[in-house]
Amino acid sequence: MTTLFTYTDQQDTRSGFGAGLLELGRNNPDVVALCADLTGSLKMDAFEKEFPERFFQTGIAEANMIGIAAGMTIGGRIPFTGTFANFSTGRVYDQIRQSVAYSGKNVKICASHAGLTLGEDGATHQILEDIGLMKMLPHMVVINPCDFNQTKAATIAIASYEGPVYLRFGRPKVPNFTPADQKFEIGKAVLLKEGKDVSIFATGHLVWKALKAAEALMDKGIDAEVINIHTIKPLDEAAVLASVSKTGCAVSAEEHQRNGGLGDSIAQVLSRKLPKPLEYVAVNDSFGESGTPEELMVKYGLDTADIIKAAEAAIARK
Amino acid sequence: MASIHELQRIATQVRRDILRQVHAVNSGHPGGSLGCTDFLTALYFHTLKHTPVPFDMDGQGQDLFFLSNGHISPVFYSVLSRSGYFPVDELKTFRKLNSRLQGHPTTHEKLPGVRMASGSLGQGLSVAIGAALSKKLNKDNTLVYTLHGDGELQEGQIWEAAMYAAAKKVDNLIATVDANGQQIDGSTDHVLSLGNLESKWQAFGWDVLHMDGNNMESVVSTLETAKSHTGKGKPVVILMKTEMGSGVDFMMGSHKWHGVAPNDEQLAKGLAQLEETLGDY
Numbered sequence: 001m002t003t004l005f006t007y008t009d010q011q012d013t014r015s016g017f018g019a020g021l022l023e024l025g026r027n028n029p030d031v032v033a034l035c036a037d038l039t040g041s042l043k044m045d046a047f048e049k050e051f052p053e054r055f056f057q058t059g060i061a062e063a064n065m066i067g068i069a070a071g072m073t074i075g076g077r078i079p080f081t082g083t084f085a086n087f088s089t090g091r092v093y094d095q096i097r098q099s100v101a102y103s104g105k106n107v108k109i110c111a112s113h114a115g116l117t118l119g120e121d122g123a124t125h126q127i128l129e130d131i132g133l134m135k136m137l138p139h140m141v142v143i144n145p146c147d148f149n150q151t152k153a154a155t156i157a158i159a160s161y162e163g164p165v166y167l168r169f170g171r172p173k174v175p176n177f178t179p180a181d182q183k184f185e186i187g188k189a190v191l192l193k194e195g196k197d198v199s200i201f202a203t204g205h206l207v208w209k210a211l212k213a214a215e216a217l218m219d220k221g222i223d224a225e226v227i228n229i230h231t232i233k234p235l236d237e238a239a240v241l242a243s244v245s246k247t248g249c250a251v252s253a254e255e256h257q258r259n260g261g262l263g264d265s266i267a268q269v270l271s272r273k274l275p276k277p278l279e280y281v282a283v284n285d286s287f288g289e290s291g292t293p294e295e296l297m298v299k300y301g302l303d304t305a306d307i308i309k310a311a312e313a314a315i316a317r318k
Numbered sequence: 319m320a321s322i323h324e325l326q327r328i329a330t331q332v333r334r335d336i337l338r339q340v341h342a343v344n345s346g347h348p349g350g351s352l353g354c355t356d357f358l359t360a361l362y363f364h365t366l367k368h369t370p371v372p373f374d375m376d377g378q379g380q381d382l383f384f385l386s387n388g389h390i391s392p393v394f395y396s397v398l399s400r401s402g403y404f405p406v407d408e409l410k411t412f413r414k415l416n417s418r419l420q421g422h423p424t425t426h427e428k429l430p431g432v433r434m435a436s437g438s439l440g441q442g443l444s445v446a447i448g449a450a451l452s453k454k455l456n457k458d459n460t461l462v463y464t465l466h467g468d469g470e471l472q473e474g475q476i477w478e479a480a481m482y483a484a485a486k487k488v489d490n491l492i493a494t495v496d497a498n499g500q501q502i503d504g505s506t507d508h509v510l511s512l513g514n515l516e517s518k519w520q521a522f523g524w525d526v527l528h529m530d531g532n533n534m535e536s537v538v539s540t541l542e543t544a545k546s547h548t549g550k551g552k553p554v555v556i557l558m559k560t561e562m563g564s565g566v567d568f569m570m571g572s573h574k575w576h577g578v579a580p581n582d583e584q585l586a587k588g589l590a591q592l593e594e595t596l597g598d599y
């Protein structure tokens with residue numbers, strides 16, 4: 001059994017957000033944070049404690065929170081809003097569309113508990129449509145980092161980018177494997193493993209699983225390339241095309257609906273510029289349910305085994 | 319119809335069910351569930367005109383209840399099962415894979431007794447108004463009840479619904495607010511003060527009643543009063559004073575037990591305060 005990738009600790013990506021926000025607070029006086037009664041869940045408590053005058057508790061009123069954040073940009077603040085991914089997107093879509101995206105406001109919409117891996121709370125809280133919703137908004141940047149270090153780096157990076165950003169992260173502790181000092185470049189894919197037989201494009205929690213899948217594929221004699229697409233929009237088209245022109249087929253992997261997610265973004269690039277087989281690892285037109293994160297990833301086809309199967313299927317279609 | 323004493327005995331068992339459900343999966347929301355136990359017990363075992371079996375989604379000729387603060391599913395599931403909607407034994411499956419007892423109540427898994435998904439806060443009052451209007455169109459003079467958290471009232475949709483119900487004289491509707499003064503990040507006063515709730519609801523045109531939600535006699539009699547106030551051109555709201563964690567001493571007095579499950583030792587300590595009256599599942 002090949003092992004190429006290891007990690008030293010497991011941490012939740014939301015804690016990476018909390019750590020990044022705290023650091024921003026210390027280095028950038030324009031950064032303000034807003035939260036809708038989920039300060040602990042979003043790991044914003046350290047920021048609140050150190051910068052109470054720059055922390056705004058809105059209560060359970062997400063639409064109001066987005067509106068206030070949009071307003072605070074007028075006068076130069078850089079607002080970071082925090083709530084669960086469902087209440088950061090679907091709940092407030094028109095507020096984001098009109099007051100943030102269309103008005104071109106510099107709001108960072110930071111969303112925890114995305115996808116199935118929040119576990120037992122069930123489908124009402126497990127949004128699997130948020131990437132699609134947000135990437136459809138003109139000029140919205142959509143970022144889904146893969147681990148603690150990358151989420152922290154992304155949080156810091158988006159403060160220096162002028163414009164609306166959707167930053168998506170999650171609840172469970174997952175392997176923390178990207179270097180702590182890695183620079184986060186918005187829109188720049190990260191090549192994690194070179195390969196020649198199939199390109200696996202993964203985002204968020206699926207990146208680690210893609211690496212594990214690549215190791216298992218190696219034992220089967222398949223040399224997979226693994227690329228971390230932490231920025232779904234703008235998509236690093238050049239990286240997608242360079243990889244697929246080498247391997248001739250692709251797999252997308254994400255904790256999201258198949259409709260409208262990362263896979264569809266890659267399909268768009270391939271169908272326009274390089275028609276090659278693409279297999280999706282994503283939730284197939286279904287809501288989630290209660291269960292442990294691990295059980296859910298297996299039941300809904302988002303596990304390492306599913307990536308392996310998809311890679312083999314893509315290769316077979318070459 | 320159950321007597322006050324019987325209702326109290328049922329409520330004690332429901333509280334045991336709540337602790338055991340959340341403990342088994344180390345997740346879920348005991349605080350608000352315990353606080354609303356007396357209300358839901360009185361509602362399902364005394365006040366509601368309802369037929370648990372066979373469950374009828376349309377519920378014509380039956381009173382309907384909508385749980386808008388869906389996170390207190392443990393108390394809802396216990397009361398539904400104990401009043402016959404589904405086997406009590408099914409409480410074992412709470413929050414587990416392939417269960418009908420989802421973390422927040424849903425219709426997706428077809429659990430009898432649930433007529434609308436909830437969990438994302440602030441939506442239940444609008445839904446209840448819809449069901450109440452449907453009853454009027456059907457010339458069905460039964461009633462629609464709801465329950466909301468007090469933190470939940472911070473959602474704007476609640477006040478859109480409140481304005482609508484009064485303006486359009488939806489007077490077959492009895493809403494209840496779990497005024498426990500707590501939410502996730504702290505007390506409601508600390509997070510975002512609700513101000514004077516009585517004057518707010520009155521200003522919106524509602525008939526406002528008060529009750530002590532952890533006193534069975536107060537709950538039963540206030541619900542009777544509320545019923546007698548329906549049909550008079552105004553929706554009715556009951557501001558129900560409760561204690562988060564009511565019935566388990568170490569869970570009371572703060573917001574800490576909003577969404578945390580007891581460990582083995584805490585479970586034992588909690589159960590010791592609650593007599594097993596109807597038999598554990």
Ligand SMILES: Cc1ncc(C[n+]2csc(CCOP(=O)(O)OP(=O)(O)O)c2C)c(N)n1
Nearest residue numbers: 037350437438439467468469470500501502
């Ligand atoms: C729209 C929405 N925003 C946020 C949440 C997360 N959340 C779940 S319960 C809760 C606090 C609710 O407070 P309250 O209604 O007073 O209920 P209690 O804590 O008293 O049970 C929050 C913020 C949610 N479920 N829905």
Ligand SMILES: [Mg+2]
Nearest residue numbers: 468469500501
């Ligand atoms: Mg409350």
